[in-house]
Structure formats: structure tokens, C-alpha cells
Amino acid sequence: GEHIPDFWGILVVSRDPDTRLPRIEESRAAQPNPKCDVKRQLSLLWRNELANLLRKNHLPKYNGKSKSFICEKLASKLCAETLLRQLTDEIFERDYTVYN
Known part of the structure; x- marks a missing residue:
């Protein structure tokens, strides 16, 4: 995580083991960019x-x-x-x- 800014959200894509369909989970919610001008x-x-x-x-x-x-x-x-x-x-x- 050291290369990803703290304010960026993180989504993790995996495959559901039962349905084999893609599953998207939010690992970290996005925050406003503190340097936004x-x-x-x-x-x-x-x-x-x-x-x-x-x-x-x-x-x-x-x-x-x-x-x-x-x-x-x-x-x-x-x-x-x-x-x-x-x-x-x-x-x-x-x-x-x-x-x-």
C-alpha cells in the first residue's frame, strides 16, 4: 500500500468460488484529495x-x-x-x- 495515496479508494476484484463470477469488494473507501485546488x-x-x-x-x-x-x-x-x-x-x- 505504500505506493497508493492514502486518500485513494481500493477495490478488490476476485472470483466468487461458487458462481465463478467476478466479485468486487471495497477494501478502502475513497477520501477527498487533500491537495485538491x-x-x-x-x-x-x-x-x-x-x-x-x-x-x-x-x-x-x-x-x-x-x-x-x-x-x-x-x-x-x-x-x-x-x-x-x-x-x-x-x-x-x-x-x-x-x-x-
């Missing part, structure tokens, strides 16, 4: 994605403000759990064709 993660989003987060959370548009200003505002106004969930949604929905 929401503002840094927000900086990975494109401007239009940050604008989506502002809109979804009924915050001002902050036209003309820098990305870092917007990231700071989002991080100060919303809880990390909400932001991380929304950030993940934005990245999954990212449209790479707009920059082809």
Missing part, C-alpha cells in the same frame, strides 16, 4: 464553460474580467463539491469542434 481546476475550463457555470449559478457575467478573476469568484461563491461536479459536467460536454 478548485481554483486551479477551474482554470482548465474555457471561457465559454466558465460563462456556463456563472449562468447556471445565477452569478453576474463579469464581462471584461480575466479568467482568474472569474475562477476566484466562482470558488468564493460556491461550495467545492458543487463546483467540481459542474466542472466535470462541462468537461464531459466540451465541444472540441469549435476550435477546428
